[in-house]
Amino acid sequence: MCGLRFSAQRYHVYEVTSPKLLEIFPQERLNQEIFCSGFYGSKKGLFDEERRNWLIEQLRAGEAEIVYPMAVDQPLLNYMMMRSNFSIYNLALQLPKEERTGCCVTSPHFQALDNILYDQGKRLTYLHYIGLSSSLFTRLCSGENLDFPYRDIFLHYRYL
Known part of the structure; x- marks a missing residue:
């Protein structure tokens, strides 16, 4: 977590x-x-x-x-x-244990389904882009083709 x-x-x-x-x-x-x-x-x-x-x-x-x-x-x-x-x-700390999920973008085990991430079958509350520089997102949104975990999901929600 x-x-x-x-x-x-x-x-x-x-x-x-x-x-x-x-x-x-x-x-x-x-x-x-x-x-x-x-x-x-x-x-x-x-x-x-x-x-x-x-x-x-x-x-x-x-x-x-x-x-x-x-x-x-x-x-x-x-x-x-x-x-x-x-x-x-x-x-x-406050969600019931059965509702808690991971949130770190560095966790490679999340499963994507219809642009939603799941952790062992539980929908993520949020995805924390810990360790990724804000400049990475600026460059990506300016059209640069960059790769990072769950990039396609980020782009989906960024451009809804």
């Missing part, structure tokens, strides 16, 4: 060796709330100027040490959502 659900994957969101991490977020929240920013949505204006300034103050006061520095948006989005105590709905 592609969702950030296992402890090893916290390494890509937070600096797990920082003693401050568990002072800021209890272990239970780390286990339940970390999400993959590849499938993130919120309502407009969720982070107003006052909230953003408060978060920046917390980071400047030393909380920046818990944010994993080698990724782009994922650590910051997780920190901002969790530190603001906003509600987080993580499909990877």
